[in-house]
Amino acid sequence: MSEELNVSCARPIGSEVDQGIDDSFVIEGAEASKAKKEETTMIMVGRKAPDFSAPGYHDGKFVNVKLSDFQGKWVVLCFYPGDFTFV
Amino acid sequence: MSVDSMFVHKMWDEEELSKMVDGGIPFPMLSDAGGRVGTLYGVYDNEAGVETRGRFIIDPDGVIQGYEVLTPPVGRNVAESLRQLQAFQLIRAKKGAEATPSGWKPGKATLRPGPDLVGKVWEVWKVDQAFED
Structure with a gap:
């Protein structure tokens, strides 16, 4: 379910996993990044x-x-x- | 998931949460430094640099069935999240043949959507049921 991380001084961060955008029509350049932003x-x-x-802590492990x-x-x-925090 | 590092998660779980929940938090506590994942889900507050209280119910196909987002000072109602989860699980098990009306809880009556039910909900469901414990 989850892979154990080797701990170092670097702090891993989370990120999007590319899911293969439908490219049935192709938009170039700035428009493409704008379209992708709206989609996400x-x-x-x-x-x-x-x-x-994303990295995390579970059951005593990273x-x-x-x-x-x-x-x-x-x-x-x-x-x-x-x-x-409190709530 | 919060913007805290996994190291801080470990300390919080060991030092405080394990005193509230026996054995500590049983699920992964995820780190979203920079708020990338929160941004993806529309719950990262860029000005404050923290996530708001977003909660998403995701089904076994990876489809979002429900979500709720609160500003930080108000805590969630976990029982309501569980109720919704149980409702979505029931709907999935019945393959959409039944629906859960307002106020539904496990054990209470469901509705069977279809031509026969049109204009007849008042006969099988009463307003009081929306407010029952």
């Missing part, structure tokens, strides 16, 4: 959740987790402002 900021119920990978590794399971993805 569209979150809607009934649509695919954007795939990502791991790398990819959303698509959970295919076939229900996932509740929660964001929150910060560790050691």
Whole structure:
């Protein structure tokens, strides 16, 4: 489900996993990046959740987790402002 | 998932959360330094440099079935998230033949959408059911 990370001083960060954009029509240059930006900021119920990978802590280990590794399971993805906060 | 590093997650889990939950947090605590993933999901507050309280229910096909986003000072209702999850799981198991009306909880009646139900919801579902515990 998740690969264990080798810990070093570098701090790994999360990122989008490219899902192969439908290129049935091709837009060049600035327009292409604008179109991609609009596409990636569209979150809607009934649509695919954007795939990502992110480092994390689980069960005493540092791991790398990819959303698509959970295919076939229900996932509740929660964001929150910060560790050691109050709510 | 928050912008904190996985090292801070470890300390928070060991020093505080394990005192609230036996054995600590049972699921992965993910790090989103820079808010890249949060930006992707529309919940990263660029000015404050933190994620807002976004919660997404994602089904086994990777499809978002529901989400909720709150500003930081108000905490979530976990029971409501679980209720929604149970409702989505039931709908999936019934392959869409049933629907959960307002106020539905596990064990309560579902609706069977179809021509016969048009104009007849008032007979099978009462407003009180929306507010029942």
